[in-house]
Amino acid sequence: MTDIVVLPSTLETHALTQNTVDEFINMYLNNLDIRATSKIKYTNYLKQFLEFLHAKKVLYPMRQDIIDFKEYLKSKELKDTTISSYLKAIKRLFEYLSTTHKYENVAFGVKQPVINKGFKKLALTAQQSKTLLFSIDKSSIIGKRDYAMICLILHTGLRLIELSRSNIDDIKNEGGNTLLYVQGKGRDSKDAFVILTNSVIFALNEYLNEREYEPSYPLFVSHTLKVKTKDIRLGVNMMSSIISHRLKEAGFDDEKITPHSLRHTAITLALLAGANLQEAQNLARHANMETTLIYAHNIDRLSNSAPEYKIEEILN
Numbered sequence: 001m002t003d004i005v006v007l008p009s010t011l012e013t014h015a016l017t018q019n020t021v022d023e024f025i026n027m028y029l030n031n032l033d034i035r036a037t038s039k040i041k042y043t044n045y046l047k048q049f050l051e052f053l054h055a056k057k058v059l060y061p062m063r064q065d066i067i068d069f070k071e072y073l074k075s076k077e078l079k080d081t082t083i084s085s086y087l088k089a090i091k092r093l094f095e096y097l098s099t100t101h102k103y104e105n106v107a108f109g110v111k112q113p114v115i116n117k118g119f120k121k122l123a124l125t126a127q128q129s130k131t132l133l134f135s136i137d138k139s140s141i142i143g144k145r146d147y148a149m150i151c152l153i154l155h156t157g158l159r160l161i162e163l164s165r166s167n168i169d170d171i172k173n174e175g176g177n178t179l180l181y182v183q184g185k186g187r188d189s190k191d192a193f194v195i196l197t198n199s200v201i202f203a204l205n206e207y208l209n210e211r212e213y214e215p216s217y218p219l220f221v222s223h224t225l226k227v228k229t230k231d232i233r234l235g236v237n238m239m240s241s242i243i244s245h246r247l248k249e250a251g252f253d254d255e256k257i258t259p260h261s262l263r264h265t266a267i268t269l270a271l272l273a274g275a276n277l278q279e280a281q282n283l284a285r286h287a288n289m290e291t292t293l294i295y296a297h298n299i300d301r302l303s304n305s306a307p308e309y310k311i312e313e314i315l316n
Helices: 021-030 036-055 063-075 080-099 126-134 141-156 160-165 198-208 236-249 259-272 277-284 289-301 307-315
Strands: 171-174 177-182 192-196 221-227 230-233
Touching: 021 036, 021 080, 036 063, 036 080, 063 080, 126 141, 126 259, 141 160, 141 192, 141 198, 141 221, 141 236, 141 259, 160 236, 192 198, 236 259, 259 277, 259 289, 277 289
Parallel strands: none
Antiparallel strands: 171 177, 177 192, 221 230
């Protein structure tokens, strides 16, 4: 049988059948020191890969089977970033199986899609940001909430997940500053903070003064859904829907302008206002400076000193 993976004679050869796949996946995931949410994603990616193998009646996957799975994902018109996540999980599985002498690393050398490091979403200009804020009718508690939420993101660059996790008592006065402690991306505790400036504090107070709350309550809640007398925390999807609606109401009906654009806007405006790269990185809470450098690069490319303008000057 030519397609069976041959391992050293001292090792046991395992076929990735439906009877053994759970064992392999569990052994692999239990060996990883990652968050529970990441384990769930890895499990889903790997199970879909193994369902693909099962449909093809492949008991001993080879490199070509992984390439075929990559082409299958492409045929579903998934994003390159999504395909890359699938392949990352598969490659790490076979790396683990190889190092523990359970299966050959047949994923070695399989290429992942090349991901464009630039941003696919646009940032708003300072004037567009003002237009967005001014377009929100604050005569109702919902208007005050949406204004405060958008104002907070534009001034601090918070991610929606950070905003959703925030409680009222995460706001602290320290050293003459008003801070909001947040649980950042990939973090288990609220060990990072952003500074709340006067305009943000004013917007938050306008909103909170309309509410009945305890300090431990969520910072932003639904005012249409309730469980008995308790307000329901706004989740990421609901926040995204609210901000998308406000963007369209303000006239920004562009697929490249999304709720995440507000975070891009804050970081971009900070750099344009003179913040250095380290300051911008601290604001954005980027783990890697390279991510912050993308913002600086985009600003340079769109400036009046861009090469295209220099060519125009020479030729004319």
